[in-house]
């Protein structure tokens with residue numbers, strides 16, 4: 001029943017006190033209802049909040065899970081790329097570097113898959129064929145050098161046994177003719193003497209030429225006497241330190257002779273040195289040579305033909321030739337010649 005009707009009814013039947021009591025009861029009922037509503041709302045809010053928090057937690061867990069998955073994927077892919085691509089390519093690049101540096105035995109493991117494997121195999125095939133060509137080239141270079149040395153030795157022998165001997169006989173005959181010239185023919189005698197002197201000079205020239213073609217003393221006595229002969233003929237005083245107690249393979253002796261001969265000629269021509277030191281020491285499987293002068297230094301191998309030719313000759317025997325020539329501090333030419 002509406003409140004106004006209730007109030008009028010109570011005023012009429014029970015008086016104002018009953019109206020007050022009724023109003024208090026109704027206010028209390030409203031307060032109780034309000035309180036119930038507030039409590040219900042709070043409970044609902046707490047439930048919603050708990051649900052939201054649970055959903056947020058799930059979202060965080062899902063995000064962390066997917067992030068971890070992505071990281072694992074990225075790391076896995078990076079590891080695959082490193083192992084399958086980067087490492088083989090790096091190994092192939094390192095091998096190419098070693099090949100370029102002259103190590104023709106360098107190879108790369110053929111472990112890659114697909115294109116990388118094809119690349120590794122191609123690199124190895126290329127290195128193999130390079131190594132083979134290099135070996136063939138070295139052999140043919142040695143053969144050419146040996147053939148040239150043999151031809152030079154033959155020419156030297158022909159000159160020595162043929163032309164030189166005939167000139168020597170001619171000199172002897174001229175001496176006899178000179179003695180047979182009558183004393184009343186001084187002009188004729190003087191002419192014969194002049195011809196004899198010219199003949200002797202020509203003989204010296206021929207000997208020098210023959211020695212340049214091939215040093216006979218080397219074939220006959222080996223390196224020590226040949227180096228002593230070079231030292232005697234040198235225009236700059238030579239200090240010799242030779243320890244070669246046995247005969248060496250002929251190509252090694254010939255190469256060593258030419259190294260010292262060219263170095264001494266260079267010292268006389270270019271160094272303005274006061275002395276040269278020549279060392280030749282033989283080990284078990286190597287001959288070590290060095291020629292050091294105290295001259296002006298600053299030698300450059302490519303500027304002439306002598307040192308370049310020596311590098312070829314020494315290289316054909318598998319040896320090395322090194323020039324150290326700082327300007328103003330002398331020149332050292334070093335050769336290492338394997339004996340095998």
Ligand SMILES: Nc1ncnc2c1ncn2[C@@H]1O[C@H](COP(=O)(O)OP(=O)(O)O)[C@@H](O)[C@H]1O
Pocket residue numbers: 262266267269270271293295296297298299300301302303304305306307308331
């Ligand atoms: N002992 C040395 N001292 C100074 N300079 C040198 C010496 N040896 C060589 N050289 C320089 O190095 C160049 C190259 O030498 P080389 O190949 O023997 O040629 P070359 O035919 O001129 O002697 C020479 O032209 C010279 O300038």
Ligand SMILES: [Mg+2]
Pocket residue numbers: 262265266304305306307
């Ligand atoms: Mg020279």
